[in-house]
Amino acid sequence: GAGVSQTPSNKVTEKGKYVELRCDPISGHTALYWYRQSLGQGPEFLIYFQGTGAADDSGLPNDRFFAVRPEGSVSTLKIQRTERGDSAVYLCASSPGTGETQYFGPGTRLLVL
Amino acid sequence: AQSVTQLDSHVSVSEGTPVLLRCNYSSSYSPSLFWYVQHPNKGLQLLLKYTSAATLVKGINGFEAEFKKSETSFHLTKPSAHMSDAAEYFCVVSDRGAAGNKLTFGGGTRVLVKP
Numbered sequence: 001g002a003g004v005s006q007t008p009s010n011k012v013t014e015k016g017k018y019v020e021l022r023c024d025p026i027s028g029h030t031a032l033y034w035y036r037q038s039l040g041q042g043p044e045f046l047i048y049f050q051g052t053g054a055a056d057d058s059g060l061p062n063d064r065f066f067a068v069r070p071e072g073s074v075s076t077l078k079i080q081r082t083e084r085g086d087s088a089v090y091l092c093a094s095s096p097g098t099g100e101t102q103y104f105g106p107g108t109r110l111l112v113l
Numbered sequence: 114a115q116s117v118t119q120l121d122s123h124v125s126v127s128e129g130t131p132v133l134l135r136c137n138y139s140s141s142y143s144p145s146l147f148w149y150v151q152h153p154n155k156g157l158q159l160l161l162k163y164t165s166a167a168t169l170v171k172g173i174n175g176f177e178a179e180f181k182k183s184e185t186s187f188h189l190t191k192p193s194a195h196m197s198d199a200a201e202y203f204c205v206v207s208d209r210g211a212a213g214n215k216l217t218f219g220g221g222t223r224v225l226v227k228p
Contacts, residue, residue, distance in 0.1 A: 033215065035218075042203050043216075043218050045215045091156075093216075095214070100214070101159060101162065103159075104157040104158075105156055106155065106156040
């Protein structure tokens with residue numbers, strides 16, 4: 001079956017611009033996670049949704065980052081006033097429920113010039 | 114709080130020889146532990162997971178890992194490396210007692226397999 005998909009696969013933007021990154025989880029998965037992987041490092045947790053609500057957003061680095069999941073399926077990670085330090089691979093994962101194995105998408109590589 | 118330390122950032126092995134990737138963890142609760150593999154330009158793939166059953170866990174592609182609570186370790190091994198094993202490997206911990214099951218990743222170990 002279809003896995004987790006993320007669009008775009010690559011995004012180049014200029015400092016100060018706004019970007020949206022999209023995640024389509026595996027059908028039926030209620031839990032959705034966003035992680036960020038900087039060059040040469042392991043992924044770091046950003047935010048977790050159970051259904052439509054953000055159950056844990058403790059990993060968001062500051063208020064320029066925001067994520068939504070309005071219908072409990074697709075999620076969008078939004079970054080305002082991008083900075084060069086936001087350049088990274090943004091990974092999305094979904095799981096059938098909380099506490100179950102997370103399945104990762106291929107990621108969106110964001111480059112802020 | 115939970116954390117993971119992967120003791121080697123790079124490991125180089127010859128094809129057909131054993132692979133050992135070392136991982137130590139810290140967790141406030143009863144942890145779940147995972148190993149994920151990331152091939153270049155591909156997504157993270159789960160190799161194996163430990164959730165409290167048998168301490169020796171077998172995964173895909175001939176990998177296995179042993180949970181040692183007394184040593185807070187979860188080392189990954191494979192008896193015979195294959196060229197296709199060249200990738201980055203991440204040891205991951207999740208606190209089962211905490212809500213959300215968020216994953217904490219180690220820094221990764223890059224494996225090079227020489228012919």
